[in-house]
Amino acid sequence: MPYYAIFEGSVYPEKTDASNKFYETLSPHLRRQRGLVEEINYFNQNPNDSMLLSSWISEEALTEWQVLPIHLRIQKAAREGVFSSYRIRLGHESESATSKMTSSPGQFMVLYQHPKSSAHGLDDANRSLLPSMGHLLGEGYDPSEILKALLDHALWSTETHMLHVSGWPDKATAEIFEHSLKRVPGDWLRRIAVARDYTGTHRREAPEKTEPDSDKKL
Structure with a gap:
């Protein structure tokens, strides 16, 4: 899977x-x-x-x-x-996820990518982080209600596309956000159930074998 x-x-x-x-x-x-x-x-x-x-x-x-x-x-x-x-x-993509879930924030992630030239606008290209993703939602959806469960969000780009990476506390809140999105031609959506979540300093969930053989060069 x-x-x-x-x-x-x-x-x-x-x-x-x-x-x-x-x-x-x-x-x-x-x-x-x-x-x-x-x-x-x-x-x-x-x-x-x-x-x-x-x-x-x-x-x-x-x-x-x-x-x-x-x-x-x-x-x-x-x-x-x-x-x-x-x-x-x-x-894993959450529909097929079987791994043990982490208790860390961002237990479910939604990756939403759309073309820069889409209805979501080129304004996204001028911002590295957004305080809100309300402009992604369709008419009739209340951003203050849907996004109150948002744990974290980052905006990334390629030459042609924008990618919103958002973290959600559970599958239900992730699904609500997905269903409220104003979909545009050429976009795609992935929901990921996080099995491991770690940083350079908090490595409890890093793979067990994390140190190389010290006598070998790069």
Whole structure:
């Protein structure tokens, strides 16, 4: 069943070159990794921020990538000196989710992507974060009522699309938001039940094997 990884990170400004080098080193390994379906890079107005969305054929396939030796070594190096902060959320599309649910905020995520030229407007391209997503809702829906359950929200973009990443406390509130969206041509929607949610400093839900062999180079 499809499994997703959402990596959101901020790089120290002086470490941009190191971050790019790490990505260039890992990218061919990622693209050859068994079970990868797709990866998409997103950005916002801050040049030090980025988001990588990857989808996999199963949780097991993603785990194999996470514990690949070269990936482990680069993860450790990046965690200790390149990323000022990051957050990783992993999970199945919720309709097929069977993993144990985390108790962390953002238990359900809704990913909503639409073209920049859509009815939602190019105004989105000028904002990296929105205090509200009310402009996404259809007529007759009360943003103050629907969005009161919103836990967190970030806006990311490619050259052609905008992606709203939102966290919700449960499936019911996520579904209410989905049903209230003003859908536009060329958009897509994913609901993910989060199985793991961790950061660079709070790693309780990170995979068990997180440290590389110290005697090997990147």
